[in-house]
Amino acid sequence: MSRYELTRTVVMVGMMGAGKTAVGTALARLLGVAIVDSDAEIELAANMRIAEIFEKYGEAFFRDRESRVLARLLDGEPSVLSTGGGAFLDPNNRQMIADKGLAVWLKADLDLLWARVRHKTTRPLLQVPEPKARLSSLLAEREPCYSRAGLVVEAEPNLSVQEMAEKVLAALLAYPGEIIRER
Numbered sequence: 605m606s607r608y609e610l611t612r613t614v615v616m617v618g619m620m621g622a623g624k625t626a627v628g629t630a631l632a633r634l635l636g637v638a639i640v641d642s643d644a645e646i647e648l649a650a651n652m653r654i655a656e657i658f659e660k661y662g663e664a665f666f667r668d669r670e671s672r673v674l675a676r677l678l679d680g681e682p683s684v685l686s687t688g689g690g691a692f693l694d695p696n697n698r699q700m701i702a703d704k705g706l707a708v709w710l711k712a713d714l715d716l717l718w719a720r721v722r723h724k725t726t727r728p729l730l731q732v733p734e735p736k737a738r739l740s741s742l743l744a745e746r747e748p749c750y751s752r753a754g755l756v757v758e759a760e761p762n763l764s765v766q767e768m769a770e771k772v773l774a775a776l777l778a779y780p781g782e783i784i785r786e787r
Contacts, residue, residue, distance in 0.1 A: 606636025613705035617692040621720035630769030709753035
């Protein structure tokens with residue numbers, strides 16, 4: 605049994621490669637709550653991979669489904685929710701998250717992100733001739749939205765996933781709103 609009680613869902617937001625799922629999973633273990641991955645839930649509901657959804661139906665269709673899944677997940681038990689990199693860009697999603705949870709931005713710089721995603725073929729937005737330039741432009745476009753998260757935690761390349769989860773936990777415990785209660 606965890607020594608913590610989560611009062612609202614902690615929603616991990618940020619760029620692809622920031623560590624939302626890995627750090628979120630470790631954080632959920634520390635808190636003794638479920639980890640939910642919105643992209644995995646979308647794939648399950650659609651019975652196809654995210655890349656296939658993008659290819660077959662386009663980004664607008666995917667974003668609509670993403671919002672529906674987020675709404676459903678935020679209505680559930682408090683958990684740690686890992687989102688796709690674009691989920692927090694939608695103003696309606698940001699409001700939904702603010703109303704029912706707390707957005708935690710895992711802020712990572714371009715070099716760290718690139719080191720983590722450059723060999724992956726599962727990132728539809730990076731399947732372009734100059735993927736690092738595309739990643740850089742996405743980061744520049746998205747940072748103003750991510751900066752609206754309720755909590756910002758800087759990703760550090762020298763920290764392990766567990767150490768990053770502990771850093772997020774410390775930030776949550778210091779957060780002025782009651783997100784976590786110690787038992």
